Each structure stands twice: as structure tokens, then as C-alpha cells.
Amino acid sequence: MNTQSPARLAGSASIAFQTPVYISSCASVVGKKEGEGPLGDKFDLICEDPMFGCDTWEAAESTMQKEAASLALGKAGLAPGDIRMTFAGDLLAQTTASSFGIAGMGIPFYGLFGACSTMGESLSLGAMSIAAGYGEHILCATSSHFASAEKEFRFPLAYGNQRPLSATWTVTGSGACVLSGALPQEEIPRKTKPLLSDKGCVQITGLTTGKLIDYGLKDSLNMGGCMAPAACDTIYRNLCDFDRTLEDYDAIFTGDLGAVGQKILFDLLMEKGYDIQSIHQDCGLLIFDGETQDTHSGGSGCGCSASVLAAHILPELAKGTWKRVLFVPTGALLSKTSFNEGDSIPGIAHAVVLEHCPV
Template sequence: MRLRVRRVGMQQKLGKWSLRFTEAPFILESSSVVGTKEADGPLGGLFDIVGKDDRFGQNTWEKAESSMQRDALTMALGKAHLDASDMDYVFAGDLLGQSMATTFGVENFRIPWFGVYGACSTCGESLSLAAAFVAAGYARHAVAVTSSHFGSAEKQFRFPNQYANQRPVSATWTVTGSAAFIVGSGAGGNEIQAVCDNADSISRKVQIEGITTGVVVDYGIKDAMNMGAAMAPAACELIVNHLSDFGRKASYYDRIVTGDLGSVGQKILIDLCRQKGVDISKNHEDCGMKMFDATNQNTGSGGSGCACSATVLSAYYLPKLRSGELKRILFVPTGALLSPVSFNEGESVPGIAHGVVLEAVI
């Protein structure tokens, strides 16, 4: 028995960097889990789960991060009235060496796993692949998961917390959190959405209209305390490529939302885009700047980490799309590609960004 399938040919490829899904998949449900500092920030009331402390019942930061992934995935499935066995694939990764938070985060769900790595842009990469698999008919449901933890990230990339290293203004603060996004085709989504959402938000669903995939962009930045500067060129290139591929102006989007450039990186991004003839000064926002109150929370340039863009998308932007306050956003998680080894060997810190077009539809 050989199943017949038409190959769709090259039609979905748009320009050099992008895919547009004609029958676009939907983000059916999502969830966000954060630590205590995030809960104390401006978005604190919006997250689904807040830890009593940042250990999440575990005895290491790494296990705490895995625990957050389990909580996020479990809650997203619960919201969508689906089981792990309904998920055809999980696309998931994190910041730690060998993606350890994810290995122990996803293992008990027994969902076929494609491990991904895009540094802090991982949410964009995993959403892109989940959307592509659903749009191609390879999956009825695919789930994208990512996480980061301040404790495990500092230990991995910087100094022991006890060392109390001083941080420059350009430094960002790794978000402790995790988010999961269930991507599905429209048919299933309609019903689920109607069941799960409250009366105000039944009317709109969030579809992934297309994706733009990033290349490694290396401006030779070597300052591991200035990730915003390392990532801004990659974000700029992604945005310019995206607008070119889709034939759009920046103003087409209600918001162009980067992941974790912070206030220092935002300035660089807006300047770089201007040099390319693209004005994003009016509609650019950055998840890292949304997450914390920089003045009172002592978080430097802003939040960062895989969980930064992921939890802010789930808790802040998706509800605004569902409610109709926003019609369409270009979501651009950003990643700084460094490791402790590459940094110690004097390598630069290249950046990458992945773009996902999110649209509210009736």
C-alpha cells in the first residue's frame, strides 16, 4: 500500500529567505511559565504559571529549567484539550550545552523530537519548523517548546552567581521561563479555540502566515556583555529580507517585535534599518524591554534568553492578536551565537534571527 500524495512543487517558496503558507497553520494554544523576578515585572500578571521560587521543586538550575518545560507543555496541552499523544512532533531546544534542559524536559512526553538550536532565537526557529510541518500536512499538531533560566545560563556563559560580577549597562538579564505553542491546521483549531477561549476572544485566531529564515550574521562583536549589539545586525538583515520577499513596507505590520535586543540593541537596530531605507522606529518593540522594569529591577538593557521572546509572545502578544487590538505582527526572535569555549578562544559573537508572521483572522 503506497499512499498517493501530490507534491506541491516550489510554489510556497517566496523569494530567497521566506515561505508563505497559503493554507496557514494556527497557533491553537500556548502557555507561559516564569520565575519570581519575571512575575515582579510589568507583565507579571499575564503569565500562566509563576514559580514559588526559581527552583521549581528541583535541586539544580538545570533541572528547574526542565521542570518549567514540562509545566509549559502540560499546560498548553491542557488548554487545547489535547494529549501528548495527539502531538505528531515536538520542535524544542534551549541555551544549555547539548540542549540538556530540553532532553529532560520533553523526554517523558514521548513525542517524536527534533532538537533545534538557534540560541535565543529558538522560539522563532521551532515555531517556523512546526508551522512548516503542519502546513505540509506532515503533522496535525506540532508543538514548539523552549526555555531559559537565569541560574543555568549564568553558570553556563558567565560567572558563578556568588562571584557578584558587575554588569555593564549593555548587559541583559536572562529570563527564567518556558513557553509551549501548539501549532495545528485550521480545522482542528476552530473547534478548540471556541471551547477554550473566553467570550471576548472567540472571534479571532492567530495564524502563521509565513516564515523568514535567518543566516548567521557576524559583525565581529566580541563583547559577551553586549548581546544586543551582536544580534541587531542579524535582526536588521532578517527584517529587510522579509520585507523584500513579501513585497511589504515595515508599516504593514502593527508591530515588528524582536526577541531580546534590549534598549541598547534597539537603538542599533533602528539605525541599521534606517541605513537600509527601512523605518521601524514607529512600530518596533522588543520583548526584552517589555519583560522587566529596567529602572527598578536592575536588569540592564533588558531581558534575554530563549524564554524571553517565547513567554512574552504567549502572555502578551498572542492575547492582543486574539482580542483584535493587533492585526498582524512580524515576530523576530534574536540569538547571539556564542559558547563559553568560543568566547574564551577569542571568537566573535555572530547573531541570527528567525521571522514568523502572525496574523489575527476571524
């Protein structure tokens, strides 16, 4: 009988896993604009058709998320029946993209909403479930689509409204990961390139659950400003809870603060005595070229951090480019109802500690 506790509580809001939680595969699917960006050669699938062969933007996003999930399962040599449960979500009302997409694969399903922080929420819940022994394989996924998000939260595309420089561009993309309690067996046939490299794999070793931070901002076209305080709070609490310094991380990736939110994050953490500029990267600034692609402050959306995670962060971790990184997807909990009634936009950020594991 294994008497080892699967996890231990750390500080005020963190968990350190005592039993292995591996990311055994991952996949990314993006649209044409994302494929033209700096990470274009790293995505698993780039679709030139923004409708993904469907009749509506919402159906297009559902198709994209299901494709990312299918690719991740294929890389792990798994079928939908091998997955114990799925944690997935998106930006749309009633998690429409996930409900009509990945949920159609017949896997037990938990629908999530954490705005653009959803991939961090999904990985956190999946890792806790694996560590506790509630499943051998768990699927985590999320997505966003530029057109479906604009339709949901702002203006119809045909309106042609002018976007301020603080605005970000919602990424048309999806990312999916399969979490496992054991390393994938090498004899399992793989349909596409595996996450595992000849140098190692990736393990989730800890997490810090975010809390709602509301500075009273009400500008729906400045998501970075709404989310930066939450990112600051979560990063600070992660360092305190695990008794770590910035030197303990090779990189800190936020989800989609963009150029505006990044500067605010730097200022807020400097007030707490932390200068993260040398190790900080933002997925919203990585996925688009600020000089050649007209995205203003950068990229955003659930699919932003998820697709960058699957296409760039995890493969580089597996190769040993970094030994330990802090992945901090950021979300602005913008509701059409509350926003139209004049309420502010709270932010949240969930942190996941990812480490290179030699094999």
C-alpha cells in the same frame, strides 16, 4: 485530491503558506522576577521558587519547560499522544533543559539550538511541517533560566561579578505553542483559558529564515550589539521578499535586543531607508520594568521572547488588537569553546509572520 501547493517560496529566504497553519494554544511559565514585571498578570504560571522544587538549576529549567508544554496541551484539549512531533530547545549544552524536560513526555522530539532565536526556529519548522501535512498537531517550545545560563556561559552566582550597563538579564521563563492544521473544535474540553477569543485566533502565514551575521563583536556581555545586525538583515529581507512596506505590519517584535541593541537596530535599518521606531517593540524591554527592576539593558534568553509571545503577543492578536505582526526572535550564537578561544559572536534572527484570523 488537493492539488494546491502547501507553500510558495518568496524572495531569497522566505516562505508564504497557502494552507492554514494555526496556533491553537499557547502557555507561559516564568519566575518571580518576571512575575513582578509589567506583564506579570498575563503569564499562566509564576513560580516563586527559582529551583522549581528541584535540586539543580538545570533540572529547574527542565521542569519549567515541561510545565509550559503541559499547560499548552491542556488548553488545546490534547494529550501528549495527540502530538506528532516536538521542536524544542534551550541555551544549555546538548539542549539539556529540553532533553530532560519536554522530551520526557514521550513525544517524538527534535532538539534545536538557535540561542535566543530558538522560538522562531521552532515555530518555523513546526509551521513548515504542518503545511506539508507531516502532522495534525505539533508542539513548539523553548526555555531559559537566569541561574543555569549564568552558570553555563559566565560566572557562578556566588562570584558576585559586576555587570556592565550593556548586559541583559536572562529571563527565567518558558513558552510553548501547539500548531494545528485546523481550528480547534469548540466542543473539546479546555482545562484553562483558551488562546481563541470570541473575536478570532492566530495564523502563521509566512516566515523568513535568518542567516548568520557576524560583525566581529566579542563582548559576551553585550548580546544586543551582537544580535542587532542579524535582526536588521532578517527584517529587511522579509520586507523585500514579501514586497511589503512597514505599513503592512501593525508591530514588529524582536526577541531580546534590549536598550543597546534596539538603538543599533534603528540605526542600521535607517541606513536602508526604514524607520521602524513607531512600530517596534522588544520582548526584552517589555518583560522587565527598566525603572524599577535592575536588569540594565533588559531581558534576554530563549524564554524571553517565548514567554512574551505566549502571554502577550498571541492573545492580543487573537483579540484583534493587531492584524499582522512580525515576530523576530534574536540569538547570539555564543559558544563557551569559541568564545574562550577568542572568536567572535555571530548573530541570527528568524522571522515569523503572525496574523489575526476571524472565527
